[in-house]
Amino acid sequence: MSDGGLRVDYFDGRGARPRRVHLQAMGDELQLRAEDSPTRVLLTLPLSQLRWPERTRHGARVAHLPDALGGGELHALDAAAWDRFARQAGVRESLVVRSQQSWGQVLVAIALLLVVGLAGWRWGVPLAAQATLTLLPQRVDAEIGALAFDQIDRQWLKPSTLPAAQQAALRAALARALQRAEPAGTLPWRVEFRASRIGPNAFALPGGTIVMTDELVQLVDGDESAIVGVLAHEYGHVKHRHGMRQLVHASVLGAVGSIAFGDYSGVLAGLPALLGTLGYSRDLERQADDEAIAVLRADGRSPAAMALFFERFARWRKDKGHGDESDSALGIAFSSHPADAERIARFRDAAAAR
Numbered sequence: 001m002s003d004g005g006l007r008v009d010y011f012d013g014r015g016a017r018p019r020r021v022h023l024q025a026m027g028d029e030l031q032l033r034a035e036d037s038p039t040r041v042l043l044t045l046p047l048s049q050l051r052w053p054e055r056t057r058h059g060a061r062v063a064h065l066p067d068a069l070g071g072g073e074l075h076a077l078d079a080a081a082w083d084r085f086a087r088q089a090g091v092r093e094s095l096v097v098r099s100q101q102s103w104g105q106v107l108v109a110i111a112l113l114l115v116v117g118l119a120g121w122r123w124g125v126p127l128a129a130q131a132t133l134t135l136l137p138q139r140v141d142a143e144i145g146a147l148a149f150d151q152i153d154r155q156w157l158k159p160s161t162l163p164a165a166q167q168a169a170l171r172a173a174l175a176r177a178l179q180r181a182e183p184a185g186t187l188p189w190r191v192e193f194r195a196s197r198i199g200p201n202a203f204a205l206p207g208g209t210i211v212m213t214d215e216l217v218q219l220v221d222g223d224e225s226a227i228v229g230v231l232a233h234e235y236g237h238v239k240h241r242h243g244m245r246q247l248v249h250a251s252v253l254g255a256v257g258s259i260a261f262g263d264y265s266g267v268l269a270g271l272p273a274l275l276g277t278l279g280y281s282r283d284l285e286r287q288a289d290d291e292a293i294a295v296l297r298a299d300g301r302s303p304a305a306m307a308l309f310f311e312r313f314a315r316w317r318k319d320k321g322h323g324d325e326s327d328s329a330l331g332i333a334f335s336s337h338p339a340d341a342e343r344i345a346r347f348r349d350a351a352a353a354r
């Protein structure tokens with residue numbers, strides 16, 4: 001047994017209050033032990049499964065536990081102590097270090113993008129953006145997504161007030177539906193419920209974090225099929241890497257400028273904010289809607305459930321005084337684009353055709 005370990009706060013992802021625990025490295029594993037009785041092991045996980053992002057602006061260090069262990073977070077009490085502990089335990093290098101390694105690959109990809117882009121701005125960029133996306137490892141999605149989630153969470157979101165049991169049931173319902181739709185296995189995903197300043201909505205970040213607001217759950221009166229449909233739509237954005245695609249499109253110019261001055265960390269820092277301002281095109285929304293239809297069908301549910309969501313969402317927006325043209329402040333969230341009526345008809349048709 002190694003000495004001392006590290007004291008951290010453990011948020012189990014269910015309650016709002018942390019539990020003070022001791023973190024102990026045992027070979028390739030980390031053990032969470034009760035602070036009051038150090039021989040009691042609360043949780044054991046492989047070191048490699050701990051997602052320990054780079055410190056936030058405030059210097060806090062927050063590690064994410066894998067969903068398979070119920071999610072949850074570890075919050076360091078003392079950043080310096082954690083860093084020492086992490087080095088000794090062999091925790092993976094910090095996000096920034098890894099991001100810079102990723103950015104080596106990103107740079108190669110963007111250089112390629114430039115060459116192709118010069119061949120024809122109009123036709124070259126979409127093609128080259130696709131090529132760039134293909135070259136970007138999925139790992140980059142996860143890292144950009146983690147940064148973006150951190151920023152958006154602080155700026156827009158508050159802890160969910162939905163009962164933990166309801167959250168767990170909805171996650172389980174999505175897991176079941178995705179498992180039926182993609183028996184060979186899905187990409188990584190996790191669902192975070194949050195109260196929000198953006199009203200009823202949902203969005204997905206690169207790497208698989210899907211956020212759904214409490215207000216959306218309330219908007220559909222907790223209707224499980226509608227919620228699974230919306231979450232499956234968001235999973236569609238993750239699966240087809242729509243967020244990354246938009247980022248690659250949008251960041252070409254900025255990236256070129258930054259690379260010219262050798263400052264690509266600036267590009268990375270700007271990406272989460274950029275992600276918040278981007279919207280998806282109609283085509284990408286349709287692709288995500290198709291995913292929702294496919295998942296609902298595979299799960300034996302009617303796609304009409306999504307029509308319920310769009311109808312109520314349209315009514316909410318109207319009551320709020322948002323016109324048809326008004327979009328959410330967060331670009332990647334649900335908006336009126338494409339028009340609700342068109343989407344409602346699409347889900348109704350899909351329901352009728354099943």
Ligand SMILES: [Zn+2]
Pocket residue numbers: 233234237280285288332333334
């Ligand atoms: Zn969407």
